[in-house]
Amino acid sequence: MARVTRVALVTGAGAGIGAAVARRLAARGDDVVCVDRDPAAAQAVAAQVGGLAVTADVAAAGAGDEVVERAVERYGRLDVVVTSAGIERTGAAATLPTDVVRESLAVNVLGSYDVATAAARRFLTQGEGGRVVLVGSVNSLRALPGQAAYATSKGAVLMLARALAVDWALDGITVNVVAPGVTDTAMSAGSLGDPGRRDALLARVPMRRPARSEEVAEAVAFLSAPESGYVTGVVLPVDGGWSAAG
Numbered sequence: 031m032a033r034v035t036r037v038a039l040v041t042g043a044g045a046g047i048g049a050a051v052a053r054r055l056a057a058r059g060d061d062v063v064c065v066d067r068d069p070a071a072a073q074a075v076a077a078q079v080g081g082l083a084v085t086a087d088v089a090a091a092g093a094g095d096e097v098v099e100r101a102v103e104r105y106g107r108l109d110v111v112v113t114s115a116g117i118e119r120t121g122a123a124a125t126l127p128t129d130v131v132r133e134s135l136a137v138n139v140l141g142s143y144d145v146a147t148a149a150a151r152r153f154l155t156q157g158e159g160g161r162v163v164l165v166g167s168v169n170s171l172r173a174l175p176g177q178a179a180y181a182t183s184k185g186a187v188l189m190l191a192r193a194l195a196v197d198w199a200l201d202g203i204t205v206n207v208v209a210p211g212v213t214d215t216a217m218s219a220g221s222l223g224d225p226g227r228r229d230a231l232l233a234r235v236p237m238r239r240p241a242r243s244e245e246v247a248e249a250v251a252f253l254s255a256p257e258s259g260y261v262t263g264v265v266l267p268v269d270g271g272w273s274a275a276g
């Protein structure tokens with residue numbers, strides 16, 4: 031029987047880790063749906079990978095169902111979903127407005143929830159299982175000063191993955207977290223571009239260097255492969271040893 035081309039939907043695909051994931055999954059032969067709130071960025075990466083660009087803000091009501099519908103409209107099925115859309119807001123907790131925390135939770139947690147559950151409804155309809163990979167962070171496991179909003183949201187992403195993994199275990203739908211450490215993207219450009227902050231950050235990393243987005247994408251490729259069907263509810267740090275060192 032001819033093998034069906036797998037279809038992967040990646041949020042935050044317009045830049046950084048999401049873009050690297052889109053390229054990696056396309057390289058293994060998946061049809062890739064590139065979702066981003068930045069239309070030009072989504073378009074550019076979709077053009078690179080020969081995929082479909084979809085503009086959406088994952089925090090908007092109904093976004094999950096909408097992007098899954100677009101994927102199915104174009105490719106007829108869905109097999110993999112990767113949630114890389116995320117924001118990092120920092121600031122001392124005592125003065126950090128609650129709205130900043132709310133925004134972080136809306137994008138990083140509820141956006142992941144909405145897209146993952148919309149994808150799972152499609153997986154359940156198809157009846158062939160599916161792969162969900164949520165992009166967490168070393169901050170799913172470790173806190174740093176000034177990260178009340180971000181670390182709270184990324185900690186929730188880890189527990190969300192565990193909860194979904196248990197809910198869908200009998201349906202062949204796996205749910206896992208990739209937890210990057212500091213990765214060389216626009217998100218970390220401010221800290222990596224400042225020599226003092228870069229040194230302080232990399233002092234926490236046994237490998238003393240940031241990750242390349244491609245190194246994170248490789249972990250996503252493993253967790254979203256058809257062969258990884260018995261791995262669910264785990265977190266895979268890609269952090270140069272940061273979380274191992276404590």
Ligand SMILES: NC(=O)c1ccc[n+]([C@@H]2O[C@H](COP(=O)([O-])OP(=O)(O)OC[C@H]3O[C@@H](n4cnc5c(N)ncnc54)[C@H](O)[C@@H]3O)[C@@H](O)[C@H]2O)c1
Pocket residue numbers: 041042043044045046047048065066067068071086087088089113114115116117118137141165166167168209210211212213214215216217218
């Ligand atoms: N860069 C790092 O050091 C690092 C470390 C750990 C975890 N992460 C996580 O990896 C993921 C990707 O980060 P990155 O470094 O590639 O960031 P990035 O800022 O380079 O790219 C993020 C992309 O997501 C999109 N996006 C943001 N909010 C969105 C929304 N509401 N709806 C749709 N698209 C949205 C942006 O437009 C952008 O294209 C994030 O979840 C981030 O928290 C990054």
